[in-house]
Amino acid sequence: MDLALTEDQEMLKKVAGDFVKAEVPAHQMTQWYKNKQTFQPQLIKKVAELGWLGMMLPEEFGGAGVSTMDCAVVFEELGHGPVPGPLFTSGILSAQMIYEACTDAQRKALLPPLCAGTSALTKSAATFFNISWSSVSARSISILLRLERFVLFERLERPATFRSKCSNRSSRSKR
Numbered sequence: 001m002d003l004a005l006t007e008d009q010e011m012l013k014k015v016a017g018d019f020v021k022a023e024v025p026a027h028q029m030t031q032w033y034k035n036k037q038t039f040q041p042q043l044i045k046k047v048a049e050l051g052w053l054g055m056m057l058p059e060e061f062g063g064a065g066v067s068t069m070d071c072a073v074v075f076e077e078l079g080h081g082p083v084p085g086p087l088f089t090s091g092i093l094s095a096q097m098i099y100e101a102c103t104d105a106q107r108k109a110l111l112p113p114l115c116a117g118t119s120a121l122t123k124s125a126a127t128f129f130n131i132s133w134s135s136v137s138a139r140s141i142s143i144l145l146r147l148e149r150f151v152l153f154e155r156l157e158r159p160a161t162f163r164s165k166c167s168n169r170s171s172r173s174k175r
Helices: 007-023 026-034 041-049 068-080 087-101 104-116
Strands: 119-123 150-154
Touching (some): 007 068, 068 087, 087 104, 087 119, 104 119
Antiparallel strands (some): 119 150
C-alpha cells in the first residue's frame, strides 16, 4: 500500500500549513490561551471558507466529497498550530455522525450550517459559554442529545449572544 501523498494532498498540506502560520502564530495562540480567549469564531469562519468543515460530506450538504486521507492531511496541519476551536469535532466527526445517523431532512437542515461555519456541534460547552437555551430543535437531533455529550450552537460570529437550537433539559431529551 502506497501512503505517499498525492500532488493534491501536498497542495492541501501546504495551504493548511500556511494558514496555521498566518492565522495562528505561536505567540498569538499563547496570548489567547493566557487570556482564556481560545474560542475564535473568525477562525472557524475562515476554515469554513476554505472548505475544510464537512469536507468529507457530499457537495449537496455543503461538503467537498474528499477522501479521509485528504481530510487527515488538512487536520494534521491544523493540529500543528494548534488552531483553536471545535473544527474537527464539529466539522468532521459530528458532521459525519449527522450524515450517517440522521434523516435526509435533518441532514439538509443541520449540515450546511456546520460546513459554512455558522453553527458548530461541540462537546460539553454549555457551561463554559454560559448559554441560554431554547427547545426549538431538541426533537430533530434527539439522537445526539440522548448522549448528553453534544450541544448545537448558532451564530458563531457573536459568542456572547449564542442561542442554541437544542434544549439543555436532559429530562426532555430522554423522553
